[in-house]
Amino acid sequence: MTNSLSRRSLRTVGSEVFVLIASAFVYSLAFPGFINTTGFGWVAFFALIPMFMVIRNTTWKLVIPYGFFYGFVFYLFFNYWLKTFHPLAILLVPIIKGGEMIALFPALKLSQRFFKKYSYLVDAVIYVAYTYLSTNWFAGYPYGMLGSAIYRYLVLIQIAEITGIWGVTFLMVLPQTFLAFFLVERKKEFFSFIKEHLIPVIGYGILVLASIIYGIVGLAYWNGQTPDLTWRVATVQHSADTWKGGYTTYKNNFNNLRRLSLEALTRNPDIILWSETAFVPSVAWHENYPSDPNTRVLVDEFVAFGKSLPVPLVTGNPEGVIKNPDLPAFGADGEWNRMDYNTVIFFENGKIKDTYRKQHLVPFTEHFPYEKQLPWLYRLLLANDYNWWETGYESVVFTTDEGVRFSTPICFEDVFGYLNANFVRNGADVIVNMTNDGWSKAVSAQMQHLGLAVFRSIENRRTTVRGTNSGMTCVIDVNGKILDMMEPFKVGWKIYDVPVYTQESHGFTFYTRHIDLFAFVAIYLSYALLGFGLIRYVVTTIRKRR
Template sequence: MRTPAGFYTFFTTSDMLDAVLVLLTLFSALLLPLALPNELFPWGLALPGLVALVPVLLAVYRSSSQRAASRLGALFGAVSTAIANYWLAFFGDFSVWTIGGAVLGYTIYNYILFGYLYHLIHSTDRSDWYRPLRIALAWTAYEYLKSTGFLGYPWGLVAYPLAAWYPLAQGAELAGVWGLSFLAAWINGAITEFIAARDPKSFLRPRSRALRPPQTHVPALSAPTRHILAWSLVLAVVAGFGLLRLHHLRPPGDVPGDASEGEGEIRVLVVQQNVDSWEPGLFADALAQAQDLTLSALARHERTEGTPVDLVVWSETALRRAYHGPDDYYRTVPAEMPFTVFLELLGKPLITGVPLPAAIDSRNFSNSAVVILPDGSVAGSYAKQQLVPFAESIPFWELPAVRGFFREIVGVYGTWLPGTESTVITLPGDALPPGFSDGLAVGLPICFEDAFGWVPREMVNRGARILINLTNNSWSRQDSAQTQHYVAAQLRAIELRTTLVRGTNSGLSGVIDRRGFLVDSLPMFESTAAVMVVPAPKPQWTLYRLIGDLPGQLAVLYVLGIVVLGAVRRSGRKRPGLAG
């Protein structure tokens, strides 16, 4: 029988250790997608999110070098991205580029990130107390950077599993999603530190001197234990705050006579076509189907409820031909009931996605949302600002060589022109209930813009009383793609304390109230429509509305400061003769 010492020696040989570190990394790469919405667990699992990073962080603690840690990071990034985002493989004819680009990108990102984490963990001039906090700041900075700019893609954040716990999710109104990311990463880092600092002969015993506990004085509570107590207290405080906010923000109808001044609601018909919007030559049929779904749902509502409907919402690019007002095309298409005739029969404002040119005679189009009135006129429009990289926006597209490559090799034949401002559109008061005689200002984020904090925030700060997102995720073919998008959007309603209506082609269509609750929805991947009651209370002030993404930006500044300071110190050590 092998002795314990022999057992320990066997599992600390170099080859076996490397294999175990790879297995730990792969375990984390499976845990994180499991914590996020997936096909096995449609809403994800919150608890694995609190420990999903622990195995791979332990592997970094045990890594023999910064390069070895970076390689583990690259493996984690590639595998976790491929598992969580496998539905990108269904992105039309150029799917190999979408899934391949995402996997390659996050392989590189995580290679850099884990090299930096190794530096944080194994630096000898850092105390045990600060290490989990530094890890949390670094991870928050990484998630902010991956969610920002041209390549921004805010999927797979460690904050999302916490959104399943509604009391904790309410903390998003304070520091946005970045506060939740920091909290989740801190918990993972503290648990890692607690495990790594146990028995000195443990296999997971870290190598660097920075992790060795002092031999002279042993405090009553170790630093890892103090961290666990600290984040437990923070969790309790945030959850307590969340419970108070949930009580304060409960719908007025929950308590008789509790209606608050400024509360109001409208009835919105949400139409979910569930058509293949990429199939060429079917626009007239798809338009006829949308019109039929709309009129049928209205007739059904009038028979069963008898209450007026105030607004109709279609999805992103439900109109595939530009619309400026009644023209010869829309006066004749569809043949069964031309669109202009449908608008008159509808008698209500229609919000729909549509391509709009930069000018009447321009060939450059924007992915837009418009409000069309019953007389066919356009009350306002908004052009999508945050475009999908290398699908909706391609750098240097104006160069013939670039256009030729993407058209012939990738299969992308055109791009969208980005919008320039977060336009808010006011629905006319005469089409709304009495409480909205001055009209109702709405923000219309398009596609995955409701996963980015800055677009909805600008709209709410410009006066939007509700947000209506128009999305088309039908190409994904997977429920998990729809629910991952929903979980990201859910936090916008909490951050801004503003109702969010999601009008999608295939799901997840519904209404998210300002507490982040899904109060009504349609089944995914079904052609259907329903009238939904949409709360439209007057906007509330939140800290996030004031500071926006500042917490994520501060985390980035911290990381940059550490990098610059380290470079200065190394430069000083290399040139001792220059001192004095």
């Protein structure tokens, strides 16, 4: 491949396409997947080099389709398990992620044109900015972020309490943009190239060394800290088949949950934790607008059980409420005048003490705000049995009578740094994730989720407890270490003695106080650099023409 060609031969295009496919496949191996359920994290330190090389070598006419192609192919490999959810999902997600990279690839190409010798530095900043922006819009999807691939390399990720996952991503991507630049240019020997870029290389070395030292010191510090109290949590993993519904299924699931909870009570827990939508019939709806006698009896039985327990119970349960207060619950056309929230119920002292409504809904499957703008897609989603939840807006903090303050991000809410930091800023001393990834029928899908959750504990220095339907049920300590994970897709319960670190004793981390600041700096710096580069390029071009 050569930079001098403005038109690409079929052979050159074929080789570039092959390199992109290979890079996407190798990059997918860095994460939990179909080959290894924990992932080969070390692969992420070099897997993107071929991608950056192709962007440097190819023409402007190809950079946009290459961006879409790379994103599409990577997420086909990475999210192979989405086919279990729905055939449409395995196409929809890669199309969306490919669409995002349509913006990334030209931005990187512009950087390389505008900044030449030091473009690799700008490339790394742009990549971090893209990573944040691609995860924080309506269809934002953090799975597959570069930094999350090394969730088990604890020394290297302790800086997340300052920079969030974005600083980890920057340190991983910069040497890859640098090596891609060298391999494409090859104007000098490697050591001569290093000498020419000695200041950036030394600067990067200092950052890496500082990160490692910070990680070692941070791990030692938190390992030496005594928790303010220990919270004894009983997690119940009933491993129900998410694809089955109906009264008989709900009844059997409740019986299993009740039996397992009563068994766990013999170990004297402080609280019992079920999973997301563990009990499906809506308590709020059926208590106020009963439609089926059997379901109403089941709801009453569940509520009576929750109230009768000697310790608090936390469980997921859809919250059905009246959609239009001027209309009856059931219309003459047989339709329900109802809307639903994905909700957590907190039982204590014989009553439902509080609830939390999910704030960050799964795009397309739980939430689609573009019914008017894209009616054809809205109808397609409805035709494929997708149902919408309403959005919650409060970062609720539950408080037990014993004084433990905790929040319950639902489903994939624990993969978003900002949301969990808001919980902690509101007073949560423990993060309790309640999720159900059982629909995927893949341990790798559940491990991808867990790998992202690790960063929430480090960013906020708060212990995470995960209560799941089928995995991965565990505790993540304040260092990001995964503790005592239950076997996935197996019915059972487990007692965790959860260390609680309160804000009164340990305060807030830099990240908690300045949520995603590193990412915002990368975004604004990217805009400024590309804007400056464009102005300089235009001015230089005009001068040359005079």
